[in-house]
Amino acid sequence: MNGLLLFGNLGTSEVLIIALVVLLLFGGRKIPELMKGIGKGVRSFKEGMNDIEKEIEKGPDSEKKQ
Known part of the structure; x- marks a missing residue:
């Protein structure tokens, strides 16, 4: 239950930071x-x-008939 509340509190700035980190780790092509x-x-x-x-x-x- 607490895990659901944790993800429900993500704001726009947090999502942008996560996206930036993913972009830096994997690169635009990956x-x-x-x-x-x-x-x-x-x-x-x-x-x-x-x-x-x-x-x-x-x-x-149906399994017994086979």
């Missing part, structure tokens, strides 16, 4: 590649969650 990798990871995670939901909806009876 940031799009980094974001692309994060996007692929999120997409893979969502696909995995959808597969798990489908398995749950099928129920245990």
